[in-house]
Each structure stands twice: as C-alpha cells, then as structure tokens.
Amino acid sequence: MVKCQVCGEEIGNAIFCENCGSKIPSQKKNKKEKVINNNNEKQEKKFCANCGSEMASEDKFCSNCGTHELKATNQVGNNLVATFNPGTAFLISIYTTGAGHIYLGLFKRGISFLISQIVLVVLVAIFTLLLGYLWYMLAVIVLLLGILACLTLHIYSIYDSYKSIKKITNGESVEDIMFFNKFM
Structure with missing residues (x-):
C-alpha cells in the first residue's frame, strides 16, 4: 500500500492524499472501483465541485484533483x-x-x-x-x-x-x- 510522504496516511491509488490534500508524485491514476451495497441501501453520492469527479461520502479531498470538499464550494453561513x-x-x-x-x-x-x-x-x-x-x-x-x-x-x-x-x-x-x- 502506498503512503503519503507528507502525513504518512495510506492512500491507495489516489493522486492526492485524502487526509492532507498533498499531491502524490509519480502515481498513476487507476480507474475507480464502484462499491456495490448488498443491503440495497441508497447511498448518497458526492461530486467534486472543482472537477466533477465522484467522491466517497467520507472523503475530505477529491482523489482526482485534490480539492477540499468545502474549498471548492466556499460555503458561507447558510450554505x-x-x-x-x-x-x-x-x-x-x-x-x-x-x-x-x-x-x-x-x-x-x-x-x-x-x-x-x-x-x-x-x-x-x-x-x-x-x-x-x-x-x-x-x-x-x-x-x-x-x-x-x-x-x-x-x-x-x-x-x-x-x-x-x-x-x-x-x-x-x-x-x-x-x-x-x-x-x-
């Protein structure tokens, strides 16, 4: 498993660390795997406001462009x-x-x-x-x-x-x- 050089978090196949947002050097982007929910529960989808790629609901940073989930939208007070x-x-x-x-x-x-x-x-x-x-x-x-x-x-x-x-x-x-x- 590949680790982030800045924070040491395991990052998998991401281009950017989902913990600190730093770019991972010489890392090739792999296709995203879809997780199928066997309980037939409706999962909420989240997309990056900067590049539009799909994000997991618990992700803080986009794995495609590294943008923080709030930074791209600039939420103020009443959203x-x-x-x-x-x-x-x-x-x-x-x-x-x-x-x-x-x-x-x-x-x-x-x-x-x-x-x-x-x-x-x-x-x-x-x-x-x-x-x-x-x-x-x-x-x-x-x-x-x-x-x-x-x-x-x-x-x-x-x-x-x-x-x-x-x-x-x-x-x-x-x-x-x-x-x-x-x-x-």
Whole structure:
C-alpha cells in the first residue's frame, strides 16, 4: 500500500492524499472501483465541485484533483455558494464599517458592526454637545475618547472581515452572528 510522504496516511491509488490534500508524485491514476451495497441501501453520492469527479461520502479531498470538499464550494453561513475577491472585501471593509462582512454574505455581522458604529458616533456627538455647554475640556476629552472608540471598532471590523475572508478561502464555514455575541 502506498503512503503519503507528507502525513504518512495510506492512500491507495489516489493522486492526492485524502487526509492532507498533498499531491502524490509519480502515481498513476487507476480507474475507480464502484462499491456495490448488498443491503440495497441508497447511498448518497458526492461530486467534486472543482472537477466533477465522484467522491466517497467520507472523503475530505477529491482523489482526482485534490480539492477540499468545502474549498471548492466556499460555503458561507447558510450554505450559499459564493466566490469572493479578498481584495475587494478588504477595501470595502476599510471604506465602511461592516461593509466587508455584507459583501461576504455575513449580513447579521456586517449590519451589527454598522449599527454599533452609528450608535457610537451619535452617543459621542450628544455627550460632546451636552458637555460643551458646561465644561469645555471635559467635552474635548469625551470627543477624543469617542473618536478612539470609533476607530477601534472600525479596525476590529476590518480585522474580523479579514479573518472571515481567510476562513472562507480555506473552505471553513463562517458563522453569521452579531459581532457582540462573541463577547457575551
């Protein structure tokens, strides 16, 4: 039995390791054998989204092209099939808080970032105006702290969008939850 040089897993006649996805050098592809179920049970068939070849239901990687089962489909939250340009998502998230998440299909997370930013700006403006009539220096301090809080939220939104892009391009599922649920 042939073993993968990267992870040591037995691979049989596959061109790519089904455990780690690495290509097996100088391995000729053999025809696929069909497994007949004697119990007359209906078996679920799975096909590679990249090359279309049939995959066993327990396979993580396509034995024909080596593509991960999730990487080819880019499943996001509610199983939408999506293709994204990571650069576009990153630039959009820099422009507007939460817009990168919305571009990625993470609507709850993106809207929660956007609404949180708007509420924070409104609160800072109200407190600055109210304190401006009473204590000028306190109003300036509140304004500076508010700007710092808004920038922190915006930078965290960009970072979270970047992490989500990385997960999606690696074939991992990304949960579409409101961002402040992480802290509760």
